[in-house]
Amino acid sequence: MASSAASLLPPIPLWRTPHKRGTSRNPSSSSSSRVVALYSSSSDPSEPSADTKSPVVAFSHLHSPFLLKPLPPSPWESLEMAFLKDPSPLPPPPPPPRPSRRRYDSLRRRQVRAETEAWERAAAEYKELERVMLEKRLAPSLPYVKSLFLGWFEPLRDAIGREQRYQRAKRQKASHAYHVGLLPADKMAVIVMHKMMCLLMVGQEDGCVRLVQAAIYVGEAIEQEVRIQKYLEKTKRSRRRNVQVEENVLSNEQEILRKRMMNLLKMKKLIEVQKLLKNENDMEPWGRDAQAKLGCRLIELLIESAFVQSPVDQLACSLPDIRPAFIHTFKTLPKEDGKTGNKFGVIECDPLVHKGFNSTAKHMVIPYLPMLIPPKKWKGYDKGGHLFLPSYVMRTHGSKEQQDAIRNVPRKQLTKVYEALDILGSTKWRINRRVLDVVESMWSRGGNLAGLIDREDLPIPERPDSDDINEIKQWRWNTRQAKKANSEMHAQRCDIELKLSVARKLKDDEGFYYPHNLDFRGRAYPMHSHLNHLNSDLCRGILEFAEGRPLRRSGLSWLKIHLANLYGGGVGKLSYEGRLKFVENHLHDVFDSASNPVDGERWWINAEDPFQCLAACINLSDALKSSSPHNIISHLPIHQDGSCNGLQHYAALGRDSLEAAAVNLVAGEKPADVYSGIAARVLDIMKKDSQKDPDTHPTALLAKVLIDQVDRKLVKQTVMTSVYGVTYVGARDQIKRRLIEKGQITDDRLLFSASCYAAKVTLNALGEMFQAARGIMKWLGDCAKVVASENEPVRWNTPLGLPVVQPYRKCERHLIRTSLQVLALQRDSDSVAVKQQKTAFPPNFVHSLDGSHMMMTAISCSKAGLQFAGVHDSFWTHACDVDRMNQILREQFVELYNIPILENLHQSFQTSYPTLTFPPLPERGDFDLKEVLHSPYFFN
Template sequence: MVEVFLPQYLPMLIPPVPWLRNNLGGHLTLRNTVMRIRGSRLQQEMLDAADQEWGEGRGPGLSRVYDALNSLGSTAWAINQDVFRVVETVWAWGGGVCDIPPKVNLPLPRDLKPGFRQHRHAPGQLQFYLRTRRADISRMQKKNRELHSLRCDMEYKLAIAREFVKEPRFYFPHNVDFRGRAYPMHPHLNHLGADLSRGLLQFAEGRPLGEHGLFWLYVQAANLWGQGVDKLPLWGRVKWVEDHLAQILMTTRGSHGQVAYWWQAENPFQFLSTCFEIHKANASGDPARFVSHVPVHQDGSCNGLQHYAALGRDFSGGHAVNLCPTDRPQAGGGARKPRTPDRACIHASNQPSNQPDLLMCHTLCAGLDRKLVKQTVMTSVYGVTFVGARAQVGNRLKERGFEDNQFMYKVSCYTAKVTLECLHEMFQSAKHTMHWLSECARLIAKEGHSVMWHTPLGLPVVQPYRRKDRQHVRTLLQRLVLVENNDDLPIMKQRQRTAFPPNYIHSIDSSHMMLTAIACQQEGIDFAGVHDSFWTHAGTVERMNELLREKFIELHQQPLLEQLLEEFKRLYPTVDFPPIPPKGTLDLDQLRQAAYFFS
């Protein structure tokens, strides 16, 4: 019961046990497995077979996966003392700032709405106001329940930070999910968490900034500020920081009137951490020799689309996601095709003045920006449907204060439709590759099999989507749901088909991250990976950039789709698979000069 309900996967004060087998590694005494398996006997058998193959010298097995996880786990972390003091102060004030939830619940409405008394005798007025009041109370109660959950999560993070704040270093053992994506085992305060968690963490080992380290700290500050600054050319981001250096330095001193400046950043606590580092580097008198501990991120540009463009050698799509050298970053859309805002403006200009669509189009022209459609662009590579895209846009509109549900629904439908059309036009090769992957999965699921494959690093993957047998058990304290999950249950054919393209891309991008982690460890570079965001010291960013580009080219120079088709034919000999879509003319060697591939 203790192991099930009270897991104790805390950070480690010593380096983790190296992974040697799929059930040997990670923590010293706790039970660990290299993959988070959902009761799949077949998945476990494939992992055991890979270990046996490696042990008997018949192949590499999972050795490279283990090397990557050992590299990630060997990175030492520490609590950022400056940010920790700020977080503790804000929490003591009562929270309600940035990612910190307020300590006090929202007040429930007690009185009927204004105007009730003078209209209480009108037909249906009493029922209307009572119904409205009940809806308001229900909405506020839901928000308070959400705040309670956020406060609990906040207390977990602060408890871990308080416990480890005096420790000079600690470590996060890693394992992978069924697709091969690496995650720290400790769930609460780690670098895969939200902005608050990331701001509280820094590298335990410092490195001098060197000749260009301060430049990359400035780029990091601009990226974390966001609000369009992160889409400027690199020199433009540095100039923005230089123009705002006075506010940044005053923020770190806590000067009156400037203490709230960092609150305006899109990632406020990480921005504050970088501001402290910039202040210390400039105050040292010799920034090149200043020893920096703050991780600097290099994020992929629509990473899923980057992999699709590389798989299909799609020149147009590759240009749009920065696989080609450009003077400015391409934010998922270039000048070659009409973008969503342009489509909205064209539609607006073609509407008669008395058409209701005119207001909708003008609303889009005035308020449509990258943030509104960012989630749709990012998830399009993972098979997002029109309904899902509409819901994503609707959520962004709610965040911006839209209250008219009917108008918001119409704007969401139009925006989702135009965005998906533009993406399909721009990423033709990605569309064909995604369709081919879906069709292969459909044929496999039609035969009653789960989709299985091996990642480029040899990790076996079995999609776990089966119809689960659930039993509900009520106790005096709570309701438990017992889920039976095994390989004897019937598969979910639709889920097997729709989930395969994103899962396959996830297995490819995890392989890229692991190859980069191994290469960085071989050169003595501290490295941390958050899926498509690679972290290192400011002084080693340039070398990491070279390595991650080399590993991306090395990965995609392999015939990945051909290898996948060959494996499918071997695993499912009775299935007649369609041919691989033709490839384009993209030259992956250009990637070495693509400044904004990761930036």
């Protein structure tokens, strides 16, 4: 610490070191769940102890105490360039000001309308357009797709109305008779039209969608809307019975809202009414059969009611060409060996409908946007999230065992889980309008830049004049590839349009919120699909924190590091000092990108994450051009990402020192790059194989072909997913895609053989480098096989007490007769899928651990006054708070793995299945977990 940089350090306060763990305990398991919890009995994991017996020092390369270590100075502490720390430690920032009561009530009214009236408003709009058209005897000037909707609305509404009346009068009713009458015909018509168009837009098939998928999708949408209306009706009755409101107190506006929304718009009244309704969702689920039968009948009515007319046929000398907008037909699923596969029914749209998809998104009803007010706090399996929309704390996908496990567990056991979800949902977001304007400009110019898909299709090759068989085969292959590429590009265009449509709706709002829930493993996800921070670079680039905070000095440096990380190209593997120098050397490019992003030099476009890079360029440019850069308000989320996080969790479980060093659990002068290490090992193996005799070793030729193509990118996805149970086939397909991107192997057979060989070599190299991780994976799989062989699903509790039940059971097909065709639906049988239970358990278990780490970090960050967002193994906060978050996430990781997780799991299995024999625990190494506290690149 004798460098000149170190002399700039101010006196460093002593920070609290992680407290000592107590002994772990296992709460008694109930007979219903047959599990023993894995969480420890020690004090709150989010609260570090005040025990500070040894002096601590800070990361001098940051000059801010984001991690503390009672160790001698390490080589990485003496960097020439240090960050200046603010003169005194900052207190936790005050919470953002709450909106006024009047403003909150206004937002709340909008939120209630968004959740309960979306389809009703759309139906009213079509009715109004019809009225205008009849009065003026002229079709209103509408976009093409909206004019199609208007033309279909009245016939479909009337057809549904006739069906409802017919089924009511019929003595022997159809299987869908009850459900088809639960909503008004106009609302049902709007739902069917928009849901079908949405499916066709985002589907992978070229202008068609499988009937079984479409029927269930439409049926689910109808069921959800029925649930909302049932809930509102029940609320109205309860309101009349239990709440007396003085009429002269209410304004005219509130009186109207009371009649329509059952007085739930008033602050505190919603909670009061909800206490009266303990069983909000007492309506039994419809089930897949009922959804499919109703959906099929409604789709059939759409087919009979919706037509299109070709403009070119509207000449006086020709009859108008009016044809169905949708048809029901059958396709054959091709097999890999070229033989004919099974037939399946599809709904196919007319080319005229398909033609308008690129401009459809802006006219689609997207009823469930992010929330304008903070979500309801989670208090149970189906209590939390949205105000009215059915919300569930876990996405169980119909697994009754998982639902029962959540419902039956004591609420106190899930306190931390609910708290973490509430914290994630309370983070306020807004649209970065400067980035959105750039996206809109580039998209209007045709895309094909910065990751935006080209808005024009690839030309279809013309048939050659030659009769040469090889040329004809090549033409057919090229034609298939072009059509496949155009179909994929079409789906991506529609996806971008849907994302931009949501951004356009939200761009003028001061902020919005994403309610979160969990998958069955305990990983958190936003409950809104199109535009969220878990999505693509486009989404992340146009989203930012609604609350802004001053950069401060350390925040300015973290902003530069963040920019370097986003630019990619290996820059993120440099030391922090190297990344700072990279940005300093490109300041001209940063300023040009910020001031002239579309028509300038466009340096930002070459980044791996271009739109996020542009957002960082804008923020950094504003700061550096300011007279006081450190006081510039920043809304940008700064990311700290784990280093191959799955392997980090395995290294902590196995306490293996070599694996820990390979994934940055140990301090180093620069980040260790496990992907480059595996690539180097793969290259060594291939070089040796290439020297062998091809006659006796056929892989020698493949090795020679691949030697020049082995790099970090080729193996990265396989290494990343290896700990999540990637199979040989999965690895082969991953590597094949990378080889196609390189474009050096054009022969299909050679490409397939090379992919097979490269996958085997990569998996073998992984096994050699991460033997301890492989041992734990094998142990977990063996334990799962023992349990599943007893026809029991594998169960466990996460360290935060969340019960997990693996849902994998053998599927059995059953046939249901619908109005369009006989559908083959799958449902779970009583037999568990032993192989799937075994292979899925290791990755699912590790996912439950990384989910626990993220939630523990979220809770502690919230207590420290930080804004927090998480994407599994990527944690986000304001630039000025990165140091504090870095300290917290390391402390929580050590806290997590101070729990004897594998021992507790082993004990839970033995307790739940005392007559079964489980394999002994794998051997562990002697790695000291406290090393994580001092590793600057653990998350970076």
